[in-house]
Amino acid sequence: MHRIAPGKLATAVFTALAVTAVPLATTASAAPSTLAPQASSAAAAAAAKDTFYTYDGSKPLASYAPGDVLKTRTMNYHVLGIGTPVKATQLLFRTVDAKGRPSAGVTSIVRSPSGDGSKAVSYQSxxxxxxxxxxxxxxxxxxxxLGGLIANGESLLMVPLLLAGYNVVIPDTEGQTANFAAGPEYGTNTLDSIRAASRSPETGLNPTTRFGxxxxxxxxxxxHWAAALAPSYAPDVNRRLVGYAEGGLLVNPAHNLKYIGGSSIWAGVAPMAVIGAARAYDxxxxxxxxxxxxxxxxxLEKASIINALGQYPGLTWKKLVKPQYENPNSVAPFLEAVNKLNLGSAATPQIPGYIAQGNGGVFEGTLSNLPGIGRGDGVMVxxxxxxxxxxxxxxxNAxxxxxxxELLSHVGAAVPWAxxxxGWLNDRFAGKKAPSDCGRxxxxxxxxxxxPAAG
Known part of the structure; x- marks a missing residue:
């Protein structure tokens, strides 16, 4: 682990987050039916006035290379709408959507008080x-x-990274149409965010900065999709990646649909994922x-996961579709989408990886144990x-x-993972040999x- 040397900026981060931690927890526990309309309309009003997210240049977006910076702005980092002394640089950059079409993405970069720009962590929310x-x-x-509470809460996870000397890059991984669960698009947004952050002088990063x-x-x-796509989509980025650390991974969405079907808490996430895939692939x-x-x-078409958790107990695919489509594999577009999102068919990453997974899903209301699928953490298999x-x-890739x-659910497993x-990323930046559990x-x-379903 790196030595933590508190500086003025780091102290400001801790102070701001400590002040906002209590109202965050209080607001998050409030009833969605009370908060959602007010919060949603407030966010919509603010977003409608923010032209930063719109590419309005005279050149066609396609004329730019992936990762090219289109707009830059620097602001105070906010938590629950309250500005802190910490500065964040935001970039609008050129990337591609799930179908390979040019699109504009947004990323945020926070500089470490003790970092020199030689190392950074791309943190995916x-x-x-x-x-x-x-x-x-x-x-x-x-x-x-209301949906933004999650990103606000994650501010707490930035502190150890900043104090360890890492600049932190935080991409809007779902793109500007929020294509939830569309993994390949998440991956290209992440990789082009790293490219953009490395090309902008305001970030303190450069094309030689190493990334975790x-x-x-x-x-x-x-x-994970960024790690899998990097060798082919962004070999310039892949050369600078020291490794990836992740937990609670979606691998084969077709399995997850069946696994969470009928569960008490996570069932509502299934239609959200179908909507996201439909949006990504038209x-x-x-x-x-x-x-x-x-x-x-x-x-659910503009819902956050906060609006879905526990709101649809017992929901299954069968309850959503016409009788002739009770088998998901009888729906050709569904089959096409889930196969595109199956990491088992994607390329093998060329960098070291740390993967953690809970298996105590019964504690989050998912009791299923289907043949060929088994148990999981409540939502991930x-x-x-x-x-x-x-x-x-x-x-x-050993x-x-x-x-x-084994005894931790999806939420619980995040605690030991973080x-x-x-520590695992620190060791990769330090040049230590990556450990291997292959064979175990x-x-x-x-x-x-x-x-396709028979018949």
């Missing part, structure tokens, strides 16, 4: 929302919304939905994560450290692509 106004950049800029990547849950989706799912499904999809880790070992926390991830990882699930 788990803001998990279908509303672009809930992205971390919006919270950092001062917007306040970290993220949990939704942040793990972005982190799929119209309405012909397959029954009246209740149409109602749920309409209600442990057997899928093991299968992916073993696949990497078999394909020659630098995989894997932790499975400090372990920081228990058997996992098959990650073969889904096939």
């Amino acid at each position: 788990f803001y998990d929302s279908l509303d672009p106004e809930h992205g971390p950049s919006r919270a950092i800029a001062g917007d306040v919304s 990547m970290a993220g949990y849950s939704g942040g793990a989706i972005a982190t 799929i119209d799912f309405t012909p397959y939905l029954n009246s209740y499904g149409l109602q749920v999809f309409k209600k 442990a057997g899928d994560v093991r299968g992916l880790a073993r696949q990497y070992c078999d394909k020659g 630098a995989i450290k894997y932790d499975q926390f 400090p372990t991830a920081l 990882i228990p058997a996992g699930n098959s990650l073969e692509p889904e096939v």
